[in-house]
Amino acid sequence: MRVSVIGCGYLGAVHAAAMADLGHEVIAVDVDAEKVAALSAGNPPFFEPGLPEILTSSLASGRLRFTTDISEVAGSELHFIAVGTPQSDDSGAADIRFVDAAIDALLPNLGPTDVVVGKSTVPVGTAQRLAERLLSAGSSATLAWNPEFLREGFAVKDTLSPDRLVFGVAEGAGHQHALAALREVYATAISAGTPVVETDLATAELVKTAANAFLATKISFINAMSEIAEATGANVTELADAIGYDTRIGRRFLNAGVGFGGGCLPKDIRAFSARAEELGLGSSVAFLGEVDAINLRQRERVIARVIADAGGDAVDLKVAVLGLAFKPQSDDVRDSPALDVARGLAVAGAQVTAYDPQAMGPAQRRFPDLNVAENVQQALLDADIAVLVTEWPEFVQLDPRNVGDLMAHKRIVDARNVLDPAQWRAAGFHYSSLGRP
């Protein structure tokens, strides 16, 4: 099929390359000429495993092109909207002006049977408003909502083989045509057995918001348990293992630690709360405020723990911060707990040296005073204490004997609960984690 993708950020760049990889002819548009030039040369402006490979092969096949000229989308049958919906500057609500701008830019280029497919995460009710906007502008194109569930670090795999597809289309003219077009564009995944949920626009929008809210709640639930476990001498990891064996609960997303971050979960729960308030239903999701508060408290807890474990005085304390990305296999530092811990320790007076295998550039752009090391050994050299905040494999696999030889004092705070306490203690470390004795 001939498809266009509007917005070449994380979502759009991966989606465009994946659609071309599946055999579709893709034109991908972004207003940022630098981004378009980098992607056209096969260089994604962010780290995502597997993306450079499918980008290069799709560009070479001639099926994928990037442009800043929106008029080049004319002739595409499907137009995916993949622009960002960041948190507003002055509230928790989502800023959807890029979605509106994408629709405005698309309108003059739409054919009568085109399908506009929203993928961005938007407050429920947005799609209906956009459908009315198309109609009132005289377009007979159909609007569909097809939320994206990809995880950073697994974005290519999640796009090529998603665990479900959600097609939201309003009843009326264009309904059957839009569903058929969506089934065709995702034919490879559907024939491999991916379940499809066909629904209305509002449900499709809400599925995405509800999924991220549920995941965030699961993480904050286990982090709340880690506070209780810590006060009572219980072990939160064993607790998670034990409740996770109940398939109704499940073990995934029950890893206690410094909490969730990134460009999605934090802003999505805030946007959901803001939208519920607008609907007069703030109390229905009031618990999300608590989910957010528990999550942010974890960062403070880690900062306090580092200082306490090192004797209580942060001033001139040499701290090695291991990790800056919000999670491994990513260079994303948006709302990163790791970066907040590094910043918080520096503000408290510590001499912080951080290392991350991928995220040092993005971290330094957000926090120019951040002192970074060239490698993990350099970060650890002469440190009074180390704190592991992003569970990159190279940190999880560190040999405590080698680490101990580098540091001034053998102290480590494992803020992701991923190291073996017995092994670190046997090497002479003062080891502590969150919610484990």
Ligand code: UGA
């Ligand atoms: C999340 C969702 O998982 C995707 O399904 C969704 O498509 C995406 O947001 C989005 O809305 O675009 P992502 O932000 O890539 O994906 O990251 P996750 O893998 O969900 O991790 C989020 C955060 O939770 C990370 O900071 C991670 O360290 C933390 N986490 C995760 C925990 O603290 N504990 C866990 O047990 C699991």
